Amino acid sequence: MxxxxxxxxxxxxxxxxxxxxxxxxxxxxxxxxxxxxxxxxxxxxxxxxxxxxxxxxxxxxxxxxxxxxxxxxxxxxxxxxxxxxxxxxxxxxxxxxxxxxxxxxxxxxxxxxxxxxxxxxxxxxxxxxxxxxxxxxxxxxxxxxxxxxxxxxxxxxxxxxxxxxxxxxxxxxxxxxxxxxHPTAPLFDQEAQSLKPRCVRALKRIFILCDNDKDGALSDVELNDFQVRCFSAPLQHTEISGVKRVVQEKLPEGVNDNGLTLTGFLFLHALFIEKGRLETTWTVLRKFGYDNDIKLRDDLIAMPIKRAPDQTLELTSEVVDFLRGIFNMFDIDNDGALLPSELEELFSTAPENPWSSDPYKDSAEKNVLGGLSLEGFLSKWALMTLRDPANSYANLVYVGYPGEFSSAFTVTRKRRVDRKKQQTLRNVFQCYVFGARGSGKTSLLQSFIGRQPSDALPSNSERFATNSVELPDVCVSLTLIYFQV
Structure with a gap:
């Protein structure tokens, strides 16, 4: 390799x-x-x-x-x-x-x-x-x-x-x-003498893409295809055997009956880097579209769809079906919710979990174990698409979506067209906001909607109150549901 x-x-x-x-x-x-x-x-x-x-x-x-x-x-x-x-x-x-x-x-x-x-x-x-x-x-x-x-x-x-x-x-x-x-810093932690997390995530995604039969190992045929794709030259049978022998001697779990495992694949790249052959790992990463920050290049995730300022993008039914499948695949315990560990595994081929910080972190309701329902999962993707379509598409690609940008999103109708016809064609999102009395829920909602602190929101009941609002210049109705506990 x-x-x-x-x-x-x-x-x-x-x-x-x-x-x-x-x-x-x-x-x-x-x-x-x-x-x-x-x-x-x-x-x-x-x-x-x-x-x-x-x-x-x-x-x-x-x-x-x-x-x-x-x-x-x-x-x-x-x-x-x-x-x-x-x-x-x-x-x-x-x-x-x-x-x-x-x-x-x-x-x-x-x-x-x-x-x-x-x-x-x-x-x-x-x-x-x-x-x-x-x-x-x-x-x-x-x-x-x-x-x-x-x-x-x-x-x-x-x-x-x-x-x-x-x-x-x-x-x-x-x-x-x-x-x-071929810089060392993005790939390898010199002090820990190990691959950096973002490098591991990128190589894991590449391994999965090359594992055509999805058996968790690269067979001799898959290894050869990988070699040709990255280096434009096939491997001889003796070379493939030699690669697997080196891995197996140093790391027995790096090879199984089906071929080179993910553990072995990562070990090989760490070995190349330790021996000063960084160009090998960088060639692989760049062949699969990664830049020096170990992220997909901008030209691969650029938005080719033109839209007016009063138009937004939303997920197509094709992508929603794909996301349902991904959700079910990573819902290991089949409880209808993704636990934090399952969500982390889902995003383990992305540079990082895109929902680990605001505004996505607490934007959907979770169960008592911290599990995210399918509805919450889809709503987070919808929110990411609304706020940052390029990032939404990049993360779709990171988790395995094979389609083009144009197949992932559809453009909403221009708002002025709706006004002329006196009708509305918009998505509706529900956002759940939880918190104890005095924890700042109302201020948060006022800030999000663009109202001043003196502007009144609908009064809270002990259970909940809802309010549909239009975000400025966005063709979306947002139902805010906030609970007082």
């Missing part, structure tokens, strides 16, 4: 048409020599104080994405320019001199804290220049950098090089490009 990134796929690498790398560090650490040595493949005799921007062609590295390298001056009067360049960078190469320990100490005492102060989110490649001058008695790079990397998780890679001897000069910028196109 591996492969090189094809030129056709490179255009979609992190949405990047080019990578901007800024080189910073103390004076005399070899910044400009490093840039010249890369561009000319020889050591320069006379090096300018600061090199002009240097551009590497797209075919310089396998990902076929051009790189622009920005050299900088560390003089105090140039600090504003250095800050501006860092803020515009996709990656930062931070240099120290292998023969000057003081420049290594400055990484922790000045440079890395300064990058944090600027609140940069870009990956940092720490580079020890002048490797040819390094004292052989010095401790290894791993020993030197381990405590620094422990304190500064933004460091993606550490490497030593020599511009004079042409040792690992291209590798410096290959790692910088790789850190941008």
């Amino acid at each position: 591996a492969g090189a990134t094809s030129p056709a796929a490179s255009a979609n690498l992190a949405g990047k048409s080019g990578v901007r790398v800024v080189v910073i560090g103390d004076p005399g650490t070899g910044k400009s020599s490093l840039v010249v040595a890369l561009a000319t493949e020889q050591f320069p005799e006379n090096v300018p104080r600061v090199m002009p921007p240097t551009r590497l062609p797209a075919d310089y590295f396998p990902d076929r994405v051009p790189i622009t390298i920005i050299d900088t001056s560390s003089s105090p009067e140039q600090k504003p320019k250095l800050i501006a360049e860092c803020q515009a960078a996709d990656a930062v190469v931070l240099t120290y001199a292998c023969d000057r320990p003081a420049t290594l100490e400055r990484l922790s005492s000045f440079w890395l804290p300064e990058l944090r102060r600027l609140q940069l989110k870009t990956p940092v490649i720490v580079v020890g220049c002048k490797l040819d001058l390094r004292d052989e008695q010095q401790v290894s790079l791993e020993q030197v950098m381990a405590p620094i990397m422990q304190s500064f998780r933004e460091i993606e890679t550490c490497i030593e090089c020599s511009a004079l001897r042409q040792i690992q000069v291209p590798e410096v910028f290959y790692y910088a490009q790789k850190a941008v196109l």
Whole structure:
């Protein structure tokens, strides 16, 4: 389960048409020599104080994405320019001199804290220049950098090089490009040494999509189809056997009689990442439409339906039937309600549970065990569609809906058309609001409807009172039912 990134796929690498790398560090650490040595493949005799921007062609590295390298001056009067360049960078190469320990100490005492102060989110490649001058008695790079990397998780890679001897000069910028196109942070928790939750959720969805017979495992045929889809090359039978053998030796439950299990699939990706082969996992994610935030790309969930300001979208009967099926599938105990654990499992292939916070969290009635009824489940989807159609569609896709946006939603008639005909064609929603006396129910409803605190709402009875209201510019009637307990 591996492969090189094809030129056709490179255009979609992190949405990047080019990578901007800024080189910073103390004076005399070899910044400009490093840039010249890369561009000319020889050591320069006379090096300018600061090199002009240097551009590497797209075919310089396998990902076929051009790189622009920005050299900088560390003089105090140039600090504003250095800050501006860092803020515009996709990656930062931070240099120290292998023969000057003081420049290594400055990484922790000045440079890395300064990058944090600027609140940069870009990956940092720490580079020890002048490797040819390094004292052989010095401790290894791993020993030197381990405590620094422990304190500064933004460091993606550490490497030593020599511009004079042409040792690992291209590798410096290959790692910088790789850190941008195939970043570690969204995928892997370095401290816990495990895949991050959002990565697990995305890979789980991909596994389910590739498990065509829905037996909970990827057979040899399904594994081969997956390989061809992601890497445009089939796997030989011996390769498939080798992959499963590696998994089974390390994780027996990763393989069963039917093939590679979800546990084994996740283990393989963690193994790739630990071995530095992040491009494998990123290629898989991008083939299935994910961006650098491990969410479906915007162009895949964009709204192609045009609508007037006084029109809204509502779920089609096709989607309602799909949601009924999903509800029944995850209602494991068949009690007619989704317990919190069952709802979490339903959304386990989405980046997160979209209903874990307001305004969805408490927007539908639950039973005494916290279970959500089918009516409540559908009403939450309807509310999400009303408020944020793109998010509603994205979550439909995350939980397995196979249809296009146009098949998921229908547009309500224009409100002005209804007014001319003196008739109404609107959905009706019921929203239940519970709370003790004085807990703020009335204020909540006043705020939602857009009334001032002095505006009266229908009086409460001890049991309930209802009030149908029209939300401004929305073709929906909302029945508010609030209980006093």
